[in-house]
Amino acid sequence: MSGPQISITYCTQCNWLLRATWMASELLSTFGTELGSVILVPGTGGVFFIEVDGQRIWERKRDGGFPDAAALKRLVRDQALPEWNLGHGDRANS
Template sequence: MSTVEIEYCVPCGFRGRALDVQRAILSGLERELDSVRLVMGDHGVFRVSVDDEVVYDKADAGDEFDVDAIVRAVRSQAV
């Protein structure tokens, strides 16, 4: 079982994006995870980690944001 952390920038208004990712992860992987945690951040951060391993980082992805791709990355790291 794995722990997922979604860190998002509060001043940037990324809470909705974080909630969308959280909802999608829980919909597809709820029985395979220990927890999905939201962490408030700043400075434009939007990062998804599984057991402290980053699977998505906005800093690397730029404007590309694909919820399904993030869920697939979480699944491949968590399983």
């Protein structure tokens, strides 16, 4: 597999599977084959975090909730695909 490996760890007790799958879908729709993989990792105890190649880019407890789609895409782009143009979703950083 080439390309960055994304993992989304979510709490099964909190019923965050739908949120995790939505975020995975957003990343796959945006970055497509540039990504090596997007995996969902079930956890417990209120965990929700996102990693790119083992580097944690978002943690619900640390970062105060969940990222919206635009923020998540910027975080993944900045960590893994810095040359990627997010188009109109990138205006917040311009």
